[in-house]
Structure formats: C-alpha cells, structure tokens
Amino acid sequence: MAAQEIRNYTMNFGPQHPAAHGVLRLVLEMDGETVVRADPHIGLLHRGTEKLAESKPFNQSIGYMDRLDYVSMMCNEHAYVRAIETLLGIEAPVRAQYIRTMFDEITRILNHLMWVGSNALDLGAMAVFLYAFREREELMDCYEAVSGARMHATYYRPGGVYRDLPGKMSQYRESPWHKGNDLKRLNAWREGSMLDYLDAFTADFSKKVDEYEELLTDNRIWKQRTVGIGVVSPEMAQQWGMTGAMLRGSGIAWDLRKKQPYAKYADVDFDIPVGVNGDCYDRYLVRVEEMRQSNRIIKQCADWLRANPGPVMVENFKVAPPKREAMKEDMEALIHHFKLFTEGYGVPAGETYAAVEAPKGEFGCYLVSDGANKPFRVHLRAPGFAHLSSMDAVVRGHMLADAVAVIGTYDLVFGEVDR
Amino acid sequence: MSEMQTNSLAERLAARFGDKLTISVSHGAVTAVVEAANLLAVATALRDEAGFRFSEAVDLCGVDYLGYGQTEWDTTDVSGNGFSRGVEGEAIGRFTWADRPRDVSIPKRYASVFHLLSIELNQRLRVRVFCDDNDLPVVPSLTGLWPGLDWFERESFDLFGIIYEGHPDLRRILTDYGFVGHPFRKDFPLIGNVEVRYDPEQKRVIYEPVSIEPRVLVPRVIRDDADLIQAKAEAADHWREN
Numbered sequence: 001m002a003a004q005e006i007r008n009y010t011m012n013f014g015p016q017h018p019a020a021h022g023v024l025r026l027v028l029e030m031d032g033e034t035v036v037r038a039d040p041h042i043g044l045l046h047r048g049t050e051k052l053a054e055s056k057p058f059n060q061s062i063g064y065m066d067r068l069d070y071v072s073m074m075c076n077e078h079a080y081v082r083a084i085e086t087l088l089g090i091e092a093p094v095r096a097q098y099i100r101t102m103f104d105e106i107t108r109i110l111n112h113l114m115w116v117g118s119n120a121l122d123l124g125a126m127a128v129f130l131y132a133f134r135e136r137e138e139l140m141d142c143y144e145a146v147s148g149a150r151m152h153a154t155y156y157r158p159g160g161v162y163r164d165l166p167g168k169m170s171q172y173r174e175s176p177w178h179k180g181n182d183l184k185r186l187n188a189w190r191e192g193s194m195l196d197y198l199d200a201f202t203a204d205f206s207k208k209v210d211e212y213e214e215l216l217t218d219n220r221i222w223k224q225r226t227v228g229i230g231v232v233s234p235e236m237a238q239q240w241g242m243t244g245a246m247l248r249g250s251g252i253a254w255d256l257r258k259k260q261p262y263a264k265y266a267d268v269d270f271d272i273p274v275g276v277n278g279d280c281y282d283r284y285l286v287r288v289e290e291m292r293q294s295n296r297i298i299k300q301c302a303d304w305l306r307a308n309p310g311p312v313m314v315e316n317f318k319v320a321p322p323k324r325e326a327m328k329e330d331m332e333a334l335i336h337h338f339k340l341f342t343e344g345y346g347v348p349a350g351e352t353y354a355a356v357e358a359p360k361g362e363f364g365c366y367l368v369s370d371g372a373n374k375p376f377r378v379h380l381r382a383p384g385f386a387h388l389s390s391m392d393a394v395v396r397g398h399m400l401a402d403a404v405a406v407i408g409t410y411d412l413v414f415g416e417v418d419r
Numbered sequence: 420m421s422e423m424q425t426n427s428l429a430e431r432l433a434a435r436f437g438d439k440l441t442i443s444v445s446h447g448a449v450t451a452v453v454e455a456a457n458l459l460a461v462a463t464a465l466r467d468e469a470g471f472r473f474s475e476a477v478d479l480c481g482v483d484y485l486g487y488g489q490t491e492w493d494t495t496d497v498s499g500n501g502f503s504r505g506v507e508g509e510a511i512g513r514f515t516w517a518d519r520p521r522d523v524s525i526p527k528r529y530a531s532v533f534h535l536l537s538i539e540l541n542q543r544l545r546v547r548v549f550c551d552d553n554d555l556p557v558v559p560s561l562t563g564l565w566p567g568l569d570w571f572e573r574e575s576f577d578l579f580g581i582i583y584e585g586h587p588d589l590r591r592i593l594t595d596y597g598f599v600g601h602p603f604r605k606d607f608p609l610i611g612n613v614e615v616r617y618d619p620e621q622k623r624v625i626y627e628p629v630s631i632e633p634r635v636l637v638p639r640v641i642r643d644d645a646d647l648i649q650a651k652a653e654a655a656d657h658w659r660e661n
Contacts, residue, residue, distance in 0.1 A: 043593035048602065055609050057637055086446050238474040238538060241567030252538060259541050346642045349488070352446045353478070353534050353545060364478055366534065370488045371641040379480035381534070386477070389570035418593060 008036055011400075015044050019122045019404045022414035026391075026403070033399050038392045042385075045418040053378040057344025058084055059157065061378070066152035068380060069416035072111040073143075074103045075358040076416070077156040079380075082262060083354035083367040084158040087347045090319060094264070095310040096160035101264045102198075102301035103146070103155065104356070105294040106139050109205075111359035111411075112287045112294075113139075116212055119284075119408035123225045128215050135208050138189075138201055145169055145194050159320045160313035165305065169197045195302045202299040209291055216284070226280035230394050230406040233278060240390035243383050244361025245286045245411070250278035256357035268300045280409040287411075290359075318345050344373040353381075360384055360411045382416035425449055428542050431470050436461060450545045455558050458548055462564055465535060465544070473535035473544060476561065479571035481579030482532055482547075484525040485516050485605040492638040515606075516553055529556040529581055533568070550581060560586040578603035608633055 011028045014020035023044035029037040049068060053061040065076040078100060085091065092100070117132035140150045145166050147153035155162050169190040172178045178186060189200040216222045232242065237250045247254050255272045257265040273289035275282030313320045321340055322333035349371040355364040361383025368377040387410045395406050429442050429449050439461060441452040453461050465471045516528045527549040535544045550556030560583035562569050572583040573592040580601035583589060591598060600607055610633050613626045 043591075043595070046593040051603055051609060055635075239566050241475055241477055241565065243475075243477065254538050343637060343640060346640070350445055351450070351545075353448060353543070355477075362477060364534070366478060366480060366532070368482060372490065372639050373637070373641075374639050376487060377480075377482050379478070379532075381478040385570060385574075386567055389567060393566070 013403070019407065021118070021407060021412045023418075024388075024407065024412065024414065026407075028400070028403065030400065033401075035395050035398055035400060035403055038395045038403065040388055040391050042388065042414070043418050045414045047419070049419045050378045050380060053375055055374065057373050058347060058375060059340075059344060061375070062157065063152060063154045065380075066154060067415055068382065068419060069111075069358065069360065069363070069384070069413045070151065071114045071413055072107045072359045072363075073151055073153055074100075074107045074155060075356055075363060076380075077154070078104060078263070079354050079356045079358070079363045079365040080367075080378075081156045081158050082356065083352050083365040084347060086352045086354055087350050087367060087369055088158060088319065088345075089348070090159055090314055090316060092160040093311045093314065095164075095305065095308060096312040097263045098301050098304050098308075099161050099165065099312060100156060101268065102298055102305070103142075104263065105297045105301070106142055108294045108359045109291050109298075110136055110139050112291050115287060115359075115408075115411045116216075116284070119411075120216060120222070122404050122408045123222065125215065125219070125222060128212055131208070131211055131215070135205065141169065142194060142198065145197075157313070157320065159316060160311070162313075164312045165194050167193050169194055195306050198298060198302045202295050202302070205295045206292055209288060209295075213288060217288075223281060225401075225405055226284060226409075228277070229280045229398065229402050230409055231277065231279045232390075232394060236390075236393070237278070240393065241386040242361065242390065243386070244357065244359070245283050245290070246361060246383075246387055246409075248273065249275035249283035249286050251276055256355055256362060260355070262354075262356060264301070265297075268297050270294075270297050280405050283409050346371055346373050347375070355381070358383060360413070360416070361387065363416070380416070380419055382419060384410065384412045384414075384417040385419075388412060388417055422447065424542060428544065432544075435464070435468070435470075448543060448545060450547060452547045452549070455548050455551060458559050458561075459564075462546075462561055465546075466564055470540075471544075472537045472539045473542075474538055475536040476565035476568050476571075477534050477536045479531065479533035479561070479568050479575060481575035481581045481603070482530045483579055483603065483605045484528055484530065485519070487525050488641070489519065490639055490641045491635065492640040527551065528553040529579060531558045531575060531581055531583075533561070533571075556581045557584055558582075559584050560589075562586055577601070580604065 008029050008031045011030050013026035013028055015023040015025040020026065025041040025044065027039040027041060028035055049064045053064060062077055062080060065080045066073040068076045113132040113136045117129035120128035143153050144150045147155040147162065171190045172183055172186045174183055189197050232246065232250050234250045234252050237247045237252065251274055253272050253274050258272055270293045273286045273293070275286050317336040318340070322336050326333040327337055347369040349369055351368045353364055353366045355362050362381065363383055364381030366379040366381065367375055370376045391406070395403050398406065425444055425447055429444050432440055432442050432449065432451060439453065439457045443450050465473045529550040530547050531550070532545060532547045535546065548558050550558055558581060560572055562572060563585065570592060572586050573590060575581050576583060576589050577591040577593050578601055594602060600612065602611070610629050610631055612629060614629045615624060615626050618625045
C-alpha cells in the first residue's frame with residue numbers, strides 16, 4: 001500500500017452551535033476525533049460595558065451589571081455596588097445586607113439550575129432541563145416581587161437595596177391555562193408575604209434537588225460523559241486564575257463567602273463542598289451541593305428578616321433618594337431628588353477592588369474614581385473569562401465530544417466573558 | 420482583609436523590596452507601584468516567596484489616565500452668563516496628554532494594573548505598572564508566571580494598545596476581526612468611528628464613518644467631595660428632628 005499523508009484538520013465550532021452556550025466560536029485543530037489545539041474566539045457579544053459605565057453617573061450603570069452574567073444578575077450588581085460603597089465609605093443597613101445575602105443565594109440557585117439543566121442537555125439528558133426550569137420559575141417570581149423585573153432587576157443600590165421586601169406575593173388569576181386544581185396549586189404558596197413564599201420554597205427545594213440527582217448522579221451515561229473528563233489539578237487551577245466551583249472541584253476549599261466575608265455571610269451557617277478529582281463530575285457534585293447550602297442560607301436569612309424589620313437604605317440623601325411623600329412638602333427633599341437623578345453623586349477619588357463569590361466564581365469590580373459623578377474606570381473581572389482562557393490547556397488530548405462537556409463544566413455565559 | 424493584615428502585608432513588602440515598590444494602603448487594600456524594569460523580578464518573588472505566596476493572578480487590566488481629574492463643568496466660579504455649559508467644557512478626549520488642563524499627580528498616561536491573590540495566606544495585592552512611553556506603551560508580560568493572565572493581557576492590548584513584551588500570542592480578543600484602534604482609550608469616541616450596514620447596490624456589508632452625533636447627557640463634574648462632606652454634616656446634627 002502506498003504511503004498516505006495524514007494531516008490534522010481544523011474545525012470551526014460555533015458561534016451558532018447549541019452547545020456553545022451563546023456565542024463561543026471555537027477553532028479546533030483535530031487529529032481524527034482528538035483535539036490537538038483549541039483556540040476560542042470570543043468578543044461576539046462585546047458591548048463595551050466598562051466604557052459605557054465611564055459615560056454615565058454611577059447609579060445608571062447598575063442595570064448594565066445585570067446584563068453581564070445574565071443568569072446571576074444580582075451577584076454582579078453586588079460587586080459593583082460594593083465597590084462604590086467602599087469608596088464612598090458608607091455601609092448598607094443590616095436588613096439590606098441580609099436581603100442581599102438572601103438574594104445572592106437565590107441567584108446562585110437560579111444560576112446552578114440553569115447550569116445543571118443546560119449542561120445535562122448538552123450531554124444528552126433532556127429531562128433535567130425541564131425539571132430545573134420549574135424551580136427557576138418560582139425563584140424568578142421573587143425577583144419580580146422585589147424589583148418588578150424577572151431578570152434584570154437593578155435592585156441593589158449603593159447604600160442598600162431599592163425597596164423593602166413586599167408584604168404579599170402576586171397570585172395567578174384564573175385563565176384558560178391556569179384553572180381548577182392547577183390554579184390552586186400555583187397559588188398555594190402565594191397566600192402570604194414573600195418570606196412565607198420563600199419558607200415554602202426552602203422546605204420543598206431539597207426534595208427537588210434530590211430529583212435532579214436521581215436523574216444524573218448515578219446515571220451511567222452521565223458518569224461516562226463526566227468522570228475523568230476535564231481534570232484540573234489544584235496547581236493548574238491556581239495558575240489559570242480559576243475561582244468558584246472550578247477551584248473547589250479540584251479540592252481547594254476557597255470561598256470568598258467564608259474567607260473574605262461580605263454582606264452577612266459571616267453570620268449565617270453553611271458549608272463549602274469540595275471535590276476530590278477535579279473532573280467534570282466532581283464539579284457537578286460541588287454545584288449540586290452548593291444549591292442545598294444556598295437553600296439553607298435563604299432559610300436563615302428569611303427567618304432573620306421576618307424577625308427584624310428596619311430600614312433597607314441609608315439615610316444619606318446625597319446617595320439615596322428621599323421618600324416620595326417627603327418630596328411633596330419638603331423643598332430640601334425635592335432638591336436632593338433632583339440633584340441625585342440629574343447629576344448623581346461624586347465618589348471620592350481612589351480605587352478599590354470589590355469581589356463577590358458569584359455562582360461562577362470570583363466576580364470582581366475594579367473601580368477607579370477621580371472624584372467625579374461618573375466612574376473614571378470600571379473593570380469587571382468575570383470568572384468565565386479566566387476559566388475559558390484555560391480551554392486549550394484543559395481540552396487538549398480530549399475527544400471532540402468532551403470539548404462540549406468541558407464548555408459545560410466552565411459554566412460560561414457570554415454576557416460576562418465578552419462584557 | 421482586616422486592617423492589621425493589610426498593614427502587616429504593607430510592612431513585609433516594604434521590608435523585602437525597599438524602594439523598588441511604592442506602597443500605599445487605602446480602603447483596606449495594599450497597592451504597590453513598580454517600575455516596568457523591575458516587574459518580572461518583583462512578580463516572581465511575590466509568587467514564590469514565603470510571606471507573599473500570591474499563587475493566583477485574578478485580574479489584569481489597562482488604565483488610560485488621560486482626563487483623570489478633569490471636569491466638563493466648571494462649578495467653582497460663575498461667569499456673567501451663569502455656569503459654564505457642560506458640553507463646552509474640558510471633556511475627556513478633547514485634549515491630549517501634553518496639554519491637559521489640570522495637572523494631576525499621575526506620571527504617565529497608561530498603566531497596567533493587576534490583582535494578586537494568595538489562597539494560602541488569604542491576602543490580596545494590587546500592583547500598578549506605568550508604561551514609560553506614552554506613544555508606545557510597553558510593559559513586560561507576566562504570562563510566564565501566571566499563564567492565566569494570557570487573555571487578560573490580550574484584552575488590555577486590544578482595548579488600550581498596551582504591548583506586553585514576551586506575550587506568546589498577543590492578538591486582539593474582544594473587538595471585531597480587522598478592528599482599527601483601541602476603543603477604551605479615553606480619546607476614542609464612545610460612539611466609535613465607523614458604522615456598518617448592508618449596501619444593497621454593492622451587495623455587501625460596508626463600513627462608513629458614524630452618522631450619529633456624540634452628546635453628553637450628564638456633564639462630568641467634580642465637586643471636591645462637597646456632597647459627601649455636607650451629607651455627613653447633615654447626618655451628624657439631625658437637622659430634621661430639631
């Protein structure tokens with residue numbers, strides 16, 4: 001037989017591939033079905049958030065933060081708001097901090113549900129997605145109840161949160177799609193306040209996590225697709241700037257909520273799950289356990305919030321708007337309101353880096369102010385950006401189908417990677 | 420980090436590196452400014468030596484200090500016609516580095532700022548490197564020490580045009596293929612330079628100069644912290660209750 005020349009070939013994966021989680025374009029150099037080199041091309045969703053923020057007063061950019069990692073909205077806001085608060089030297093009232101803690105955890109569950117659903121879908125398990133979105137819906141109602149928006153809440157503000165938790169949840173009305181026992185079931189949790197609703201949710205949620213686990217944890221196909229795939233050693237995780245579940249999956253017990261606590265994390269009780277092998281399966285187990293722990297935190301916060309009413313915003317009218325009623329008769333309040341919403345507030349010159357443990361890892365906001373009413377420079381440290389940069393190092397030598405498992409395990413959202 | 424930890428890190432840095440680092444502590448964080456020439460030696464020590472052990476580089480970004488401390492709206496004095504109009508002021512991008520209206524204590528236009536994290540010792544450090552040349556900003560690449568900085572340096576190059584010497588693959592990362600310019604520089608207009616549309620006559624996508632007018636909705640103003648000082652005074656005397 002004559003000698004044949006065998007060459008590697010280049011394959012284009014995405015940006016329209018359903019497993020590319022949005023707009024990842026992956027240029028893969030293949031040797032048969034083995035990946036020899038992976039070169040992710042990103043930036044297809046680059047909107048210049050950081051530059052836009054430089055052109056607006058501080059408060060007007062909070063909404064942009066929701067649109068970065070658009071499945072963990074409030075955690076992004078938290079980093080930005082915390083950076084501003086640090087430079088201003090103000091602190092949110094305790095109740096606001098508990099609300100933030102609670103909503104950070106609601107957000108974490110929202111994110112992990114999205115992750116477990118879509119990752120399972122990528123690897124061929126259809127049903128998990130449907131189960132996960134059932135509970136996502138319930139938590140999104142909480143977003144809607146406090147902010148009026150189901151996703152892009154703009155709820156956290158420097159100095160607290162926009163407003164206190166609502167006294168009642170909105171209910172489903174009878175319609176051709178919701179009626180009879182179905183309607184009764186949908187409204188059963190919604191008789192009382194939002195905290196009652198969350199109580200019902202937290203009591204129920206661990207059973208729901210059991211359901212996802214039943215579908216995946218001992219599933220033979222799931223294990224074949226994830227065990228031993230995308231192994232990240234602890235040294236490698238640190239070299240590549242990995243944080244969050246990527247780092248914990250490799251056995252390093254690092255969580256900003258424990259190590260550098262912010263909001264009220266020091267006052268609530270929860271555990272940090274840690275993986276052993278650093279493969280996709282361990283990271284799956286870590287994230288599932290994180291959902292259970294988040295559920296615990298939500299319960300503790302809800303109990304505290306029920307027992308301790310109080311202000312949710314600082315009484316500093318240069319930063320927070322005055323009460324609507326006060327504006328009707330108080331000239332001072334009217335002026336404060338006008339100045340705050342037209343000019344904003346000046347933030348003392350300085351720089352700070354505020355990081356939060358977002359569901360995907362460390363989400364940081366590096367803020368430089370020169371004393372003006374607009375930020376001089378905002379840099380957002382997105383966990384997904386650092387994780388994806390290690391794509392080539394992690395996926396090299398894997399099969400093409402495993403590249404999908406690795407993309408899934410990174411928990412990528414291109415809103416934050418491309419910013 | 421607690422205040423004690425922060426100060427102890429600052430002291431250890433000062434003792435180890437002496438005048439190679441300019442160290443400041445603010446808002447519970449330590450910032451070190453290092454010369455580009457010393458960067459690699461200092462960074463290697465920060466990563467490896469006991470007492471520092473910064474095993475992770477979590478973040479790196481470029482900063483363009485053009486326009487730092489400049490306002491569009493002069494609020495200190497009033498002319499015969501009232502206050503100055505925001506749009507006619509000294510807006511960022513309307514002057515070059517050499518003829519900036521207010522002198523501020525920033526020595527160079529571009530800087531590369533990175534944040535280090537020590538998992539072992541639970542401490543953070545911010546390091547700033549100014550680029551010596553304002554026309555061709557160059558700093559050494561740190562990818563040899565922390566491979567994870569690869570993309571962060573590419574991003575900083577893409578957006579600010581800072582060149583990382585020794586970077587293995589310094590390509591653009593976030594902007595479009597064939598993009599011209601460095602969009603996060605302060606003299607790059609927010610609305611961009613070109614817009615893109617499909618031309619039915621030529622039957623292809625064409626680039627044209629932007630047709631929209633740039634406008635400033637809220638002028639940039641520095642009130643020398645007067646707002647906050649007043650807010651603190653008001654909070655202190657509880658004028659509402661009196």
